Amino acid sequence: MTLPRVFFARPALQVAEQLLGCVLEHETVEGLVAVRLSEVEAYDGEADPASHAYRGRSGRNAVMFGPPGHAYVYFTYGMHFCVNLVCLPEGTASAVLLRGGRVISGAGLAARRRSRSGGLVGERAPGNGPDLTGDSAPRAGSAKERDLARGPARLCQALGITRGLDGADVCDPASPLRVRSAEWDSRAEGPLPAPTISRGPRVGISAAADRPWRFWLTGDPTVSVYRPHAPRRSRQKLVSAPE
DNA sequence: CAGCTGATTTCCT
DNA sequence: GGAAATCAGCTGG
Numbered sequence: 001m002t003l004p005r006v007f008f009a010r011p012a013l014q015v016a017e018q019l020l021g022c023v024l025e026h027e028t029v030e031g032l033v034a035v036r037l038s039e040v041e042a043y044d045g046e047a048d049p050a051s052h053a054y055r056g057r058s059g060r061n062a063v064m065f066g067p068p069g070h071a072y073v074y075f076t077y078g079m080h081f082c083v084n085l086v087c088l089p090e091g092t093a094s095a096v097l098l099r100g101g102r103v104i105s106g107a108g109l110a111a112r113r114r115s116r117s118g119g120l121v122g123e124r125a126p127g128n129g130p131d132l133t134g135d136s137a138p139r140a141g142s143a144k145e146r147d148l149a150r151g152p153a154r155l156c157q158a159l160g161i162t163r164g165l166d167g168a169d170v171c172d173p174a175s176p177l178r179v180r181s182a183e184w185d186s187r188a189e190g191p192l193p194a195p196t197i198s199r200g201p202r203v204g205i206s207a208a209a210d211r212p213w214r215f216w217l218t219g220d221p222t223v224s225v226y227r228p229h230a231p232r233r234s235r236q237k238l239v240s241a242p243e
Numbered sequence: 244c245a246g247c248t249g250a251t252t253t254c255c256t
Numbered sequence: 257g258g259a260a261a262t263c264a265g266c267t268g269g
Contacts, residue, residue, distance in 0.1 A: 041261070043261080050261070051261090052254095052261080055255080058254075058255075059253095059254080060253075060254065060255095074253090074254095074261085075252075075253065075254095076252085076253080076254095076260055076261070076262070077250080077251070077253095077260060077262050077263080078250065078251025078252035078253075078260090079250065079251055079252075079262080079263085080262050080263075082261060082262080084261090097261060099261085151262070151263075152261070152262075153261095153262050153263065154262090154263075202261070203261070203262095204260090204261055204262075205260095205261060206259095206260095227262095229261095230247095231259090232247090232248085232259090234257090234258065234259085235248095235249085
């Protein structure tokens with residue numbers, strides 16, 4: 001079932017841990033792709049130096065200050081999208097970044113989107129030329145299948161998530177983008193036993209890098225590799241050198 | 244396999 | 257002006 005809004009009306013740390021194993025799905029005219037979440041990170045809004053909301057509200061992050069259970073989608077590095085789910089009541093800005101998962105439905109469509117160069121290529125009009133990449137799913141257990149939604153930008157690409165979905169209500173079963181609870185064990189009348197969860201520092205951030213606010217399913221191959229923040233030498237300006 | 248670099252644009256200082 | 261919650265491709269060991 002679709003996760004109720006009260007699920008998200010809690011601190012991001014709690015929501016993050018319980019989102020593991022839940023399923024994010026996006027339905028478009030192209031079809032449905034569903035991803036079982038294996039890796040997430042909590043961001044504590046204005047109290048968290050690593051959060052986009054740390055310096056207050058802006059055009060980009062406005063959705064984070066809204067009601068819980070909505071998607072905050074941002075664009076970064078000039079080419080990638082990443083998706084968060086907003087937590088806590090309206091007026092606060094915490095959220096959970098979805099960093100990785102396993103594609104459990106629509107793997108063929110996901111693979112097609114992932115191989116479209118760039119990932120920024122706008123929605124192609126239906127019938128706008130043949131799709132040369134084929135529509136067969138990657139071989140089960142292959143590296144390609146594992147990498148379909150491994151990493152926040154790849155997850156968005158596999159699901160076809162762009163800025164157009166910023167603000168989407170993931171608690172509405174009629175929404176194109178929604179989140180289902182982890183599989184239900186009908187025999188035990190409860191959620192399946194939680195797999196082992198690991199936690200550690202968040203990936204690729206410079207501020208508050210010590211807070212262990214990243215959660216993942218222990219041993220799951222669809223969890224992205226940890227990478228500490230690495231400052232990069234700014235690129236030489238492209239100007240003809242004098243003399 | 245680890246490590247580095249280019250791509251490319253939005254956002255904030 | 258510069259860094260960014262990233263990724264893919266290439267290099268060298």
